[in-house]
Amino acid sequence: MKSTKFTPVTKLSKEEVDRKWWEIGDFFRRNSLWMLMYCTGCCAIELPPAMTSAYDMERLGMGPMATPRQADILLVSGYLSLKTLRRLIYTYEQMSEPRFVVALGSCPINGGIYHDSHAVINQLDQYIPVDVYVAGCMPNTESVMNGFVDLMIKIKNKTAVGWKNYHKNFEWYKENQLNSLGEVVVHDEFHQ
């Protein structure tokens, strides 16, 4: 009689092994998300209550991170001017993968109250992929927290694939960036 304690090792394909490791990685990743807060606009005012004792982001395992290379989430809070977008693309491309983008407020969705401004872009997902939008002008803190929970669920369901789309449609994103920005490289007297 065969021992029930012994399970024969099935020969898994490389994709299967990769998938299992990604699932393990995603489990730990979604329970320990580090955010790079790119506080571009007024929605940043929702973050202090979300981070401090009122809503306590730490209970979701989230924390602020100071540098892009160590962060998982790029949090775009509010409107993006052309200048800021240029720096935001810099920051996004510096982040290590997998990387996720959460956009707060109505400005990254359709321009919000700045829809006819000469300096503010209208749609963030034309330039970098966005995983979770939190709508509202401004969204209240519950919805911000809910957006983070949504992102965790998306990571669990393997649908937070913005960073893969960025690789897949890299030319398209670059073309949009160049159409609106002229050039992505920063040329000013402080960078020379």
Next chain:
Amino acid sequence: MMNSTNNLDFVKEFVNSKVQVLKTESVDKQQLAFEVNQNDVHLLLSSLKSAGWIQMSYLSAIDWIEENKFEMVYVLFNWDKPVYIQVRAKIDRENPVMDSILPIFPGAKYYEREVHEFFGIAFPGNPDYKKQLILEGWDDIPPMRKDFDPKVYSDRKFPKREYPQDFSVTDPKNNSKAKREAREVRATSLRGGKKQ
């Protein structure tokens, strides 16, 4: 004893003794505005600086498109006699040139660059007034001119989100307001207790 009324009188007399004032306006209790000729601006600013208005708080321009003029505004402050002074001068809009005030107030360097960027006013005397400061790679007429249409620029430059249907509250087919009011009426009718 010095007080703000004394200061205002002193400023009015002082400015009128130096240059020809076209218009005087009292903006508030501690702020006076003098409109002068374009050629008198430098004389007035340097006399005010030697009289104690050592701080140039702001420099900006206004576009009066109906008159076809730009108006330069210089705001000065004195720390001993607390009065702000605005010096205003109208300049030509077609060929806007205003001599730089760098010899008087070196701090105006960046303000002049900003004004050049947003209004297109030239400042001979400022060595790098043409360098870009805020707008990066701007490719249109200066954006603070009244004949610049930001909506057209935004439509041309930035992709807009397409919506499958009109969500606007001004849409006559959108009756969400009526529905909300009907819900409120029903909720009130179901509420127990004393009717108000």
